[in-house]
Amino acid sequence: MDLLSILLRAYDRGEQTDKNLRDELMTMLLAGHDTTALTLTYAWYLLSQHPDAEAKLHREVDEVLGGRTPTFEDVRQLEYTERVLNEAMRLYPPVYVMFREPKIDVRIGGYRIPEGSALMLPQWVVHRSERWWDDPLEFDPDRWTPERAANRPSFAYFPFGGGPRHCIGKHLSLLEGRLIMGTIAQRYELEYIRDEPFSLRGSLTMHPQEPIGMRLQAREKP
Ligand code: HEM
DSSP states (O other): OHHHHHHHHHHTOOOOOOOHHHHHHHHIIIIIIHHHHHHHHHHHHHHOHHHHHHHHHHHHHHHHHHTOOOOOGGGGHHHHHHHHHHHHHHHHHHSSEEEEEEESSSTTTTTEOOTTTOEEEHHHHHHTOTTTTTSTSSOOGGGHHHHHHHTSHHHGOOOOOOOOGGGHHHHHHHHHHHOOOOOHHHEEEEEEOOSSSSEHHHHHHEESSSSOEEEEEEEEOO
16 A cells, blocks of 8 residues: 555545645655655765765674665664764755744744744754754764764754654655665665765755766675
């Protein structure tokens, strides 16, 4: 029973119009595909620049999966893999800014915000702020061990937004991310093939300006 079948059943029962069905699918494809693909892109890039983290990831996928294709049951054990994804979304949040407009005058953190103001909530800035993070520009997946994450304010990190309109796809994307990373990292390492760093282009999501060139290298098994 996949999502498309559920939506089509509702359509057959007359609970969905053509336009609704199309809109739901476009939301799932755009909100769901682009963001997760970007997370994986930045994660592979960061791993290519941090051989220690890459070695730890390889150790974990080898130990947990032992050459098998990962399944839903395996993902809970892919803890380091999840830390890599979290840390990639900290440094390169695909949704790098969100917008809000108060319906009434409000006070936030001592500031008076009049009704109708345009508020920008920038993940990009908060995730890289020294106010909340030690060595904020350093890629360090072990920031996400339970001990180190314990006392961090929850909105120091909000790649999936927050509150009533937070992302409905958070768990799906972390599931996909771990399954895809586990599958690929067992067999390949990815090498960044350009000399200069890549540049970024912020549109609705934060994209690399041009494709990030990576070379797939079959891993040598120990
Ligand atoms: C790494 C992956 C993802 C990231 C970083 C991400 C990020 C976000 C953020 C920041 C919001 C809140 C926007 C706001 O409040 O203005 C959001 C909302 C949403 N996301 Fe995601 N998302 C991801 C994956 C997905 C997936 C896989 C799906 C669906 C399959 C999805 C569907 C949605 C939908 C439908 C909303 C709107 C929820 C609402 O307004 O009630 N997202 N996402």
